[in-house]
Amino acid sequence: MDNRYVPPKVWTHDAENGGEWAKINRPISGATHARKLPIGPHPLQLYSLATPNGQKVTILLEELLAIGVKEAQYDAHLIRIAEGDQFGSGFVAINPNSKIPALVDHSVHHPVSVFESGSILIYLAEKFDHFLPKSIAERTSVMNWLFWLHGSAPYLGGGFGHFYAYAPEKFEYPINRFTMEAKRQLDVLDKQLANNEFIAGAQYSIADMAIWPWYGNLVLGRSYDAAEFLDVERYAQVLRWAKAIDARPAVQRGRIVNRSWGEPWEQVPERHSAADIDAVLALKP
Helix, strand or coil, X not given: CCCCCCCCCCCCCCHHHCHHHXXXXXXXXXXXXCCCCCCCCCCEEEEECCCHHHHHXXXXXXXXXXXXXXXXXXXXXXXXXXXXXXXXHHHHHHCCCCCCCEEEECCCCCCEEEECHHHHHHHHHHHHCCCCCCCHHHHHHXXXXXXXXXXXXXXXXXXHHHHHHHCCCCCHHHHHHHHHHHHHHHHHHHHHHCCCCECCECCCCHHHHHHHHHHHHHHCCCCCCCCCXXXXXXXXXXXXXXXXXXXXXXXXXXXXXXXXXXXXXXCXXXXXXXXXXXHHHCCCC
């Protein structure tokens, strides 16, 4: 029997055949319901979820606070993407693309909305003058790897992660296709880290904060239950780097903000002060 898929002349949306996230995926943009966004007491208002893209921003904010940048205090509000919060009118107003994370900076006369995690990282690094080098060569290296991440991670998440872990059925071709690419990317990182302590060179930067939530969590066994399948032990330099970043207190704090699953000491659904994180970390055995 020939069961190959033959595309129709005109594609139509089949909401019943999209796997775990089908109910929130749709081929149009815009709000589906009216909902105002909450605003906390701090100038920086983050609307997010602790996915890899969300972790990037909360890690940077916690790193800024750790070095004494008091102006980086922030409120982090939970956006439950599985329930469609990102399609509320308030969220769409600050991010027409309806993806987390999104940030609003109320410290300026006209509040600034920032969306796309890479854009938020650059905005905050430039605003507070940390974790983005000033020299043109070092800054360009950070930017190279920041943009590498945003070109590569969709193949890891939407490609490998989707077909290996989330698709309603397992198919050999897409799993092989995206496994090949995921392993190629890990090899790229492994070779870069063989000659550099951090991703972009000798200095810890927003490039590390962007890449670690995707590839660090992957090799540490936290993503897609795929560490053995991908044979991550062979990427010794990526593992060395991933463990070093994981040991940073600010990373341990940032990775659990806007998280509502996992162990009790990993869940800080809403963050409005340092005490919110402190109380949760204190639960760890």
